Amino acid sequence: MSILTDSVESLASYALHLAARPQTEPSEVFSTISALGLRKHPEGGYFVETDRDSNKISNPFLPQASAKARASREQEATRDTSTSIFYLLSPTSPFGAFHRNKGRTIHTLHRGRGCYIVIHADEAEKEAGVKARVEAFIVGHDVAHGEKLQWVVEGGKFKASFLLPDQHQERSTAGLLISETVTPGFEYSDHDFMTAHTLEELATVEQIKELSWLLRKSEG
Numbered sequence: 001m002s003i004l005t006d007s008v009e010s011l012a013s014y015a016l017h018l019a020a021r022p023q024t025e026p027s028e029v030f031s032t033i034s035a036l037g038l039r040k041h042p043e044g045g046y047f048v049e050t051d052r053d054s055n056k057i058s059n060p061f062l063p064q065a066s067a068k069a070r071a072s073r074e075q076e077a078t079r080d081t082s083t084s085i086f087y088l089l090s091p092t093s094p095f096g097a098f099h100r101n102k103g104r105t106i107h108t109l110h111r112g113r114g115c116y117i118v119i120h121a122d123e124a125e126k127e128a129g130v131k132a133r134v135e136a137f138i139v140g141h142d143v144a145h146g147e148k149l150q151w152v153v154e155g156g157k158f159k160a161s162f163l164l165p166d167q168h169q170e171r172s173t174a175g176l177l178i179s180e181t182v183t184p185g186f187e188y189s190d191h192d193f194m195t196a197h198t199l200e201e202l203a204t205v206e207q208i209k210e211l212s213w214l215l216r217k218s219e220g
């Protein structure tokens with residue numbers, strides 16, 4: 001059974017749809033990229049950091065045992081309080097590859113429609129052979145039909161996202177534009193991409209078939 005239900009067809013059909021993506025962005029997407037000063041994100045899509053609260057807090061991700069030893073390294077001892085970004089998926093860059101952050105991320109929709117997949121890696125039990133829970137949901141403006149305007153992904157969970165056509169349309173005209181706020185503030189050392197090996201550990205064979213197109217390509 002597909003990870004996605006009812007209103008959305010199988011993920012594999014979206015992979016095919018997105019593979020036939022256009023060479024150039026619709027003009028509305030160009031205007032948004034230019035007006036907001038967005039640039040390419042290594043996950044796919046575009047982003048710009050819009051806020052960084054540089055008041056320092058102690059790094060909650062340091063392992064207890066080594067906290068003292070590492071405290072001398074300012075970069076690891078502390079974190080900025082929070083960061084916010086705009087993030088855009090567009091017809092030519094329509095998905096954000098699976099990755100995870102140690103911090104909790106609050107997402108808010110501004111424009112468009114998309115699908116989020118969350119793999120609850122922190123709930124898997126490798127030794128007991130318990131795979132991770134996989135969750136899929138639609139983000140969009142049709143709240144009466146369960147689409148989300150706001151969603152939170154806790155730290156330690158993998159997420160990926162892809163663009164869906166606007167409601168009752170064949171394509172997206174302006175992309176999927178959201179804001180994300182992460183606490184503590186974003187650092188690459190708190191971020192990692194999912195590998196094919198990790199997906200195999202966390203997901204069932206059926207799920208892997210549906211999800212592997214959302215792995216970052218350059219990972220090999």
Ligand code: GUN
Pocket residue numbers: 041049083084085186
């Ligand atoms: N730099 C690269 N990716 C990100 C991100 O997701 N958030 C912030 N704030 N900066 C980034």
